[in-house]
Amino acid sequence: MTDRRGAIGGATTVVAVIGDPVGHSLSPVMHNAAFASAGRDWVMVAAPVAAGQGAAAVAAARTMGLAGLAVTMPHKADVVAAANHCSPTVERLGVANTVVLDAGGATAHTTDGDGLVDAMVAAGHDPAGASVLVVGAGGAARSIVEAMSRRGAGAMWVANRTIERAQQCAAVAVGGRPVVACGLDGMGDIATAVDIVVNTTSVGMAGTDGAGASPVPAGVLRADHVVVDIVYHPIRTPLLEAAVAAGAATVDGLAMLVYQAVRQQQLWTGESPAPEVMRAAALDALGTADR
Ligand code: ATR
Numbered sequence: 001m002t003d004r005r006g007a008i009g010g011a012t013t014v015v016a017v018i019g020d021p022v023g024h025s026l027s028p029v030m031h032n033a034a035f036a037s038a039g040r041d042w043v044m045v046a047a048p049v050a051a052g053q054g055a056a057a058v059a060a061a062r063t064m065g066l067a068g069l070a071v072t073m074p075h076k077a078d079v080v081a082a083a084n085h086c087s088p089t090v091e092r093l094g095v096a097n098t099v100v101l102d103a104g105g106a107t108a109h110t111t112d113g114d115g116l117v118d119a120m121v122a123a124g125h126d127p128a129g130a131s132v133l134v135v136g137a138g139g140a141a142r143s144i145v146e147a148m149s150r151r152g153a154g155a156m157w158v159a160n161r162t163i164e165r166a167q168q169c170a171a172v173a174v175g176g177r178p179v180v181a182c183g184l185d186g187m188g189d190i191a192t193a194v195d196i197v198v199n200t201t202s203v204g205m206a207g208t209d210g211a212g213a214s215p216v217p218a219g220v221l222r223a224d225h226v227v228v229d230i231v232y233h234p235i236r237t238p239l240l241e242a243a244v245a246a247g248a249a250t251v252d253g254l255a256m257l258v259y260q261a262v263r264q265q266q267l268w269t270g271e272s273p274a275p276e277v278m279r280a281a282a283l284d285a286l287g288t289a290d291r
């Protein structure tokens with residue numbers, strides 16, 4: 001059993017991650033490692049909150065003096081309705097993954113898309129000016145398209161199994177440069193032509209029907225591609241394996257997870273945690289977890 005004597009006291013600042021399910025969330029592992037590494041008297045706990053109770057959880061967290069919330073499924077839209085302030089990106093997307101609680105009330109932010117951009121910049125692959133293919137059009141894709149367009153990405157495509165969702169996703173781009181929505185047919189030609197390929201689907205994720213598969217056709221990746229996968233179980237997905245085999249640069253899903261958490265902690269504490277501390281903690285947890 002973990003010995004926490006002395007680690008949590010009356011003055012400890014508490015933040016929580018809310019979700020359903022939330023037991024496998026890596027947020028507590030990453031945030032608590034960074035709090036400890038910085039000598040910060042803060043702790044994150046995981047709070048299982050049933051669907052439909054996200055707004056109640058925000059109110060309860062305020063009442064109990066928590067400093068903030070990390071928010072995962074199925075509460076990402078509900079917490080926006082419960083907040084008194086929203087970042088411009090949250091207003092655009094209608095979802096949030098972070099709530100800051102202070103004297104001014106509850107402010108909703110989303111760090112997912114910017115987290116991926118930060119991960120790419122940290123790896124030396126700034127999407128500014130680059131052409132991008134985003135595969136998939138769910139919530140993660142919307143955050144990524146919005147953030148990449150705000151960063152100043154060049155031509156962008158969104159390819160999705162369901163074309164209507166691709167169109168809705170393409171519409172969240174800012175900056176006036178149109179994003180082209182398309183189906184998965186013909187995606188190979190687009191992938192060949194762009195600088196950056198980003199998978200936001202669950203294809204390749206262990207434990208799903210798509211395990212062992214790549215969302216991008218074989219043979220389209222080149223050495224001058226940057227290939228990004230937001231799936232992090234396994235960390236080296238079939239798509240990233242194919243990218244490495246082609247000599248391409250890669251950014252893995254754990255990097256996005258880490259950098260979105262870095263931004264969350266910046267929002268709560270005002271200071272930047274060490275990404276490498278968070279990554280090491282997440283890797284450690286993934287290595288030992290039964291999943
Ligand atoms: P998230 O919010 O995590 O992005 P989501 O909203 O469920 O999750 O989106 C999942 C994405 O993966 C969608 O783009 C989905 O395609 P559809 O919009 O057509 O459903 C895509 N996806 C899931 N399984 C897929 C598969 N086997 N092949 C291709 N795309 C798949």
